[in-house]
Amino acid sequence: MFNPLVKILGVIALVLATAVNAEEKDPFDITVYGSFIHTGTVPNALFFFNDMSIRQFLSCVAIRNHDINIVVLASDGGSVWEGLNMAGIIHDKGIATYVPKLPEKLGCYSACSFMFFGGKIRQADGILAVHQAGAYGSERDKASAKVSETQQNTQFTVSEIIGFLNEFETPSWVFEKMFRSRDFYFFDDDEKERLASRAEEISSENLYEINAFVSRFLKYIDNLSKEEKKADEEKDPEISEDEQLRLAVIEIQKLLNAVGCNAGTADGIWGRRTQSAAVLFAKTAKLPTSKEELISKAFVEALRKANKNFCPEPKNIGVSSFAKIYDASCGGRSISALVTISEVNSKQDF
Incomplete structure (x- = not known):
C-alpha cells in the first residue's frame, strides 16, 4: 500500500523471532503471533507491524497467553475483512489502541484504521490515514471487470464497514473522509485529538515503554539491514563456469611447473604442453591420464603433495x-x- 517498509518490518519480525533464539541473550524477549509480536519488555502490549492476513486468529492466542490491554498499530492495512474482524475482537475485549509517532512515513493506514477505531480507549500520535475500500491491484480493479459485480461487492463491503464503525461509535465525519476518495486522507493533529477516546487511561509510563521499545526495535532492524547489505557487498562475485575452469587450469599449470613438469606459461589454456606435463606427472605418480582426471580436485591434491623435483629431468x-x-x-x-x-x-x- 503506502509504504512497503511496514510490510518488511513484519517479515523481519518473523525472522527475528527465530534469530534471537540463537543469541545468548534475547534483546527483546519476542514471541510472534501471526502478524503480531509480543515483547517481554512491554508485557501488556501487542505490536502490529504487518499487513492484515488470515492469521489474525493467532492474536486471540496472544491475548490469551498474555495480559494484553493495548494494541500498538503500524501497518499499511490489507484485508478489509481481517481488519474488521480484528477490530471487533479489540472492541469486545475492551483493548486500547495506540498509533505511535514513527519515522519516515510509517503509520496506520487503510484497514489498520478499523482496528484503531475498535478501541474504546484510543490515541493516535502518529500517522492515521483512511481511504475508500476497494480491490486495489487485483483483477476486479481493472476496467474489464464487470461493473455490476464490482458495485455489488463494494456496496456490501461499505455497509459492513459502516456497521462496524457505528458499533464503535466512530464520529460520523470520519465516514466522509473515508469514502470520498481512493487517495489517502491523513487526519491532522486536531482531528486525531477529536478521535481520541479516554486517552488519559493510557498511562504515560506505558506510552514511554511502548515508544522506547519501538525506537529500539526499529534501530535494531535498521542495523540488521545494514549488516545484511554489508555482507552482500563483501561476498565474492559469482564466477561463470568458464572462468572457474580457467582459474583451475592456471592453478594446475603453476603446480606442474613447481614440481618440475614444464607446463609453460600459466595462462589458463589447456594446450598440448600443459597436457604433456600433466600426463607426465600422472604417469610418474601412477594416476589416471584422462583429461577429466587431470582437471580434478584429486589431481590438484596430488600435485600439492608432490616434491619440488617430482617430474623426471630430460636426459x-x-x-x-x-x-x-x-x-x-x-x-x-x-x-x-x-x-x-x-x-x-x-x-x-x-
Missing part, C-alpha cells in the same frame, strides 16, 4: 651424439640442415 645427451641430419622438402627443393634435438624441441614450444 642430458652430448651434442656429438645427437647431432642429426634432417632432410626436408621446401618449394620442390631438397635441403639438409644440421640441427640438434634441443633446437627441435625449442621450436615445438606450445
Whole structure:
C-alpha cells in the first residue's frame, strides 16, 4: 500500500523471532503471533507491524497467553475483512489502541484504521490515514471487470464497514473522509485529538515503554539491514563456469611447473604442453591420464603433495651424439640442415 517498509518490518519480525533464539541473550524477549509480536519488555502490549492476513486468529492466542490491554498499530492495512474482524475482537475485549509517532512515513493506514477505531480507549500520535475500500491491484480493479459485480461487492463491503464503525461509535465525519476518495486522507493533529477516546487511561509510563521499545526495535532492524547489505557487498562475485575452469587450469599449470613438469606459461589454456606435463606427472605418480582426471580436485591434491623435483629431468645427451641430419622438402627443393634435438624441441614450444 503506502509504504512497503511496514510490510518488511513484519517479515523481519518473523525472522527475528527465530534469530534471537540463537543469541545468548534475547534483546527483546519476542514471541510472534501471526502478524503480531509480543515483547517481554512491554508485557501488556501487542505490536502490529504487518499487513492484515488470515492469521489474525493467532492474536486471540496472544491475548490469551498474555495480559494484553493495548494494541500498538503500524501497518499499511490489507484485508478489509481481517481488519474488521480484528477490530471487533479489540472492541469486545475492551483493548486500547495506540498509533505511535514513527519515522519516515510509517503509520496506520487503510484497514489498520478499523482496528484503531475498535478501541474504546484510543490515541493516535502518529500517522492515521483512511481511504475508500476497494480491490486495489487485483483483477476486479481493472476496467474489464464487470461493473455490476464490482458495485455489488463494494456496496456490501461499505455497509459492513459502516456497521462496524457505528458499533464503535466512530464520529460520523470520519465516514466522509473515508469514502470520498481512493487517495489517502491523513487526519491532522486536531482531528486525531477529536478521535481520541479516554486517552488519559493510557498511562504515560506505558506510552514511554511502548515508544522506547519501538525506537529500539526499529534501530535494531535498521542495523540488521545494514549488516545484511554489508555482507552482500563483501561476498565474492559469482564466477561463470568458464572462468572457474580457467582459474583451475592456471592453478594446475603453476603446480606442474613447481614440481618440475614444464607446463609453460600459466595462462589458463589447456594446450598440448600443459597436457604433456600433466600426463607426465600422472604417469610418474601412477594416476589416471584422462583429461577429466587431470582437471580434478584429486589431481590438484596430488600435485600439492608432490616434491619440488617430482617430474623426471630430460636426459642430458652430448651434442656429438645427437647431432642429426634432417632432410626436408621446401618449394620442390631438397635441403639438409644440421640441427640438434634441443633446437627441435625449442621450436615445438606450445
